[in-house]
Amino acid sequence: MGKVERNQSESTMNLQMRWTLLILLFLHNTDISWADNFIVVSPSKPVVTYVGEDVVLPASLSPALNAKTFEVRWFTTDIMTPELLYVNYNIRLQSDTRRTLSIDNLKNGNVSLIIRNVRVSDDDLYRCNVYSGQREEETQVSLTVEVLGAQPSISMSSTDGQKTQLDCSTEKWNPQPEVSWRDMNGADVTSQSTIKSEQDSEGLLRVSSVLPVKEEYNVFSCLMRSKAPKPDWHSGLGIYSTSLIVWH
């Protein structure tokens, strides 16, 4: 009898140990997936830069996990043709050598894309996809390549139906500038105008705003100014002097 009881309590102990082991394993696993839980964060506002500059499209892991063992993929339209692919501790693909990332900064969860010597054609919405082996997360950063174009000039034209209109046009802008019209009394008449723009061969915009005019004597001014948000921008910068036309 004594022997059987001992055997029974031994097997109960074995069972308990096995449960403990299972629970430990379970906790260990949960621990791993907690550690692997991250998101990719980036600024919600577009990054604004100028042609010829070097720019950083900021993106980082939160929490700041070491991303050296992760896969980092920057792309614009197609995830399968990335602008940059970091995998197996190396940059494996670059659509252009001007695009790179700092492998050293990956250990702090910094997966930012660096674009050197920016061109107008770099103006795009970039997506950053990070894969840890267990989890895949994505963010996006918009890049605006600002080009301040030529001063606008106004010309007058009239169609056969005797409708007269003023045409305020300019070229070599990116993105499209904000246009406003004022009359002689300083009243804002922009809502009566229409705007159209087209891309030239360099990818820059030719912009033209048309204002139909009714009154016989008036003075109109047309103002074009950059609308790209740039926090450190001096308030006057980018505003071209107004063009005036006196119409008799």
Ligand SMILES: *[C@@H]1O[C@H](CO)[C@@H](O)[C@H](O)[C@H]1NC(C)=O
């Ligand atoms: C992230 O890396 C970029 C590119 O190397 C660097 O310019 C930026 O300062 C880094 N950001 C932080 C928060 O360290």
